[in-house]
Amino acid sequence: MPFDSNDSATNRITTLSSWTETLVRTDLEEKLEQLRKSLRPGQRDLADWKGGQMAISAVPGAGKSHSLSVAAAIAIARYQLHARKQLVIVTYTRSAAASIKDKIKQQLKELQLPQTGFSVQTLHGLALNIANRHPELSGLNLDTATLITPNSTHRIVRACVEQWMNTAPRRYQILLEGVQFDGEEAERLRRHSVLRTEVLPNLAHTVIREAKSSGLSPEALAEISQQTNDDYQILAIAAGLYQQYERLMRSRDLIDYDDMILAALRVLENESIRQIWQNQVFAVFEDEAQDSSPLQEKLISILAADPSNPNTPPNLVRVGDPNQAINSTFTPADPLYFNWFCTTCQMQGNLATMDRAGRSNQRIIDAANFVLEWVNNTWRSKDNQSQQQELQNSEYVLHRRYINQKNSESKNSYVAQKIEFPFREQKIYPVDAGDPQKSANPKAKGLGLEIYTPEDIYETVTLIQKRVIRLLTEDSQRNAAILVRENRQGRFLAEQLMDSLRQHNIKVYEVGESDRFSQIPEEILKLLQFIDRPHSPDNLKAALEILERRDLIAAQDLNALATYPEQFLYPSPLDLPQKPQVAQARRYCCNLLRARLELPHYQLIPFLGMTLKYTGSELATVQKLSERVHQQIVGNSSLKTAIAALNEIVSSERFEAVEEETDDRYTSQGQLTIITMHKAKGLDWDYVFIPFLHEDVIPGKPWVPTSSKFLGNFTLAEVARAQIRTAVHAQYLDPDSLPPIPQPLEAWEEAGKLKKAEEFRLLYVAMTRAKRLLWMSAETKAPFRWNTFRGDRVSNLQDKTPCPILSALMRQFPESVVKIGF
């Protein structure tokens, strides 16, 4: 009997409500337990997190984002989080953020809880949010500042090179003299041009990103450079270029992505503001943690700290797969930091491994596990004494930094782990019977793993064509992809396959580089140039090409239309009547010209977006572009200045498109997607084809352009990057250390090793995208270089050596080697 007869009414109500609350809580607890049980062993560790730091190292297809979403929902429910005490989930792309957000909302809905208490953001979005709220502290005013992503030909980079040359004539002279110089004037001029237009802009572009993302200021880099004594003083030059860059960016009110993170960190240096943010953040969960830079790690660690106990570990959960780190040789991301974080957590007993994956068939899993082991073993046998010594040193410092209480067991496991190898030693295992994932570890199609050695790249095309037609007509619900290392390979395959597959109703979707770095600025530029000067045959042809590519006008001989613009645009009554497709093209062009008369020039870019029938995120990209152009020409605004600004964006920036919020277009049913291995990360398909696996492409060789060989057998940019990394790694482990910086040749060798390791991981990522069939090939003959290959049969093909991994796979899985023609 719950109530006593002497209870007052109020007491009864209180007891009743607390009783109901207990019932509701028990019901919720039960539901949470059910949810927890739906997770796999490694995933459950994530759901069981009860505060502090935790690392989750996962294998491909382990369900990182799935379990992160479930664990987030459990934490929100368990700790009753709300708008003023939130779980912050950070990831790297907008599409990943949108997908995790949906999943968490769905989980909360099923738990009958309000869909609040969390926010999912990209790291830059989070930083911008903080910086924007406190402009007086961040020093960032987004109303006036322009965000740019300069490449090495950007005017800012060019200007910083010119200015550095003026300030350091002696250093420049030493570069000009190179390894040796006989004083010949023509050679001096050639070197001058190579330095100004290639070597120094590349050096500036590489080191500025590397140093800035690692949290180094120009002054800090200059200080590090004092420990080097190479002839060119490469790091001192780098520091000089960086200093000029910062000055120029500030003077023109420009910012880059790192400035956003730095601005957020500046805000958080203010104690009271920091505490406000920290009080609002219950914990931070990070996805894709292997891709973080030290600066990003710093930001989330600060946010996740407890303001009342700053010395306790932050509430920080980082999920990642170090074996899928494929951006470290061209961005400042470095898997080493996540590996170290894993090691630290392992020492504290807070490392979990998600090693079950339901994506692939067992044969594909075996192949991926074999690759990992083979690469590490090969590395180990080539490993030299100094690397072992380095490993011991970093292990010792890590140990000293993080572990006050000695724990010999975890220390030993760390030593055994050898984190400097290309792969973290974690095998993929299939899921247990009864796993909730639908069609987990599906049945193999064909042999599951098939390896071919076609005569040449054209035989590969025929083999893939026949196989894809058979596979996708047999079951049009399935999907397929060809993964390539270079865009040129993708274009070649698309050209060869498009027509024949279309005849079988199979859509071929070639995902070019354009997908991320938008083609839109170039299209708009060409149309504006046409509007500005319609009588130029080149401008007219370029505009017509765009209209044709966008399927707005019929395919036809555009040269015939563009030869006499006047006659095409304004035919006289004496001219022959235009054919319907020509008249249609003319109408489009005349509409564009009329817009120039009827619209103010600042409305032309959005108008062109509508004319080209852009949709969704494309329209958002056009809007972003339009704002960007007009911000750049404010005060001197005209069609001419808009074209000039756009020209600069097209020629020297990587203008990022507003990303689609889903990746579904890459994996549509019945479709063959042609995509680079880099872009395929995070996706999967039933059938995956990986052709053209040759040693000169994977892993490839470090390469010094002939034009800059006068400086020695290395490139300044790669040497500087490797030198900066050495310094930053050492300081990360021990902030007081003054690390020895490697000499150029040693640094160049180090850069080569990192590149090789990354190429092998890239192939591993590609292989682990396959569910039912993994098809790989190395052709006996292939183009000498893909980037100069014209794609016609007349072009010379050369004998090629297969990628060493493919040869090893053939030895290990002889039953998967398919003899063509049998």
Ligand SMILES: Nc1ncnc2c1ncn2[C@@H]1O[C@H](COP(=O)(O)OP(=O)(O)OP(=O)(O)O)[C@@H](O)[C@H]1O
């Ligand atoms: N416990 C689970 N219950 C049901 N489905 C699951 C579970 N864990 C994972 N999955 C499913 O497994 C699939 C793979 O998950 P996800 O794409 O999150 O993997 P991933 O670890 O991000 O892979 P990768 O890193 O290789 O891209 C998804 O369809 C997901 O829904």
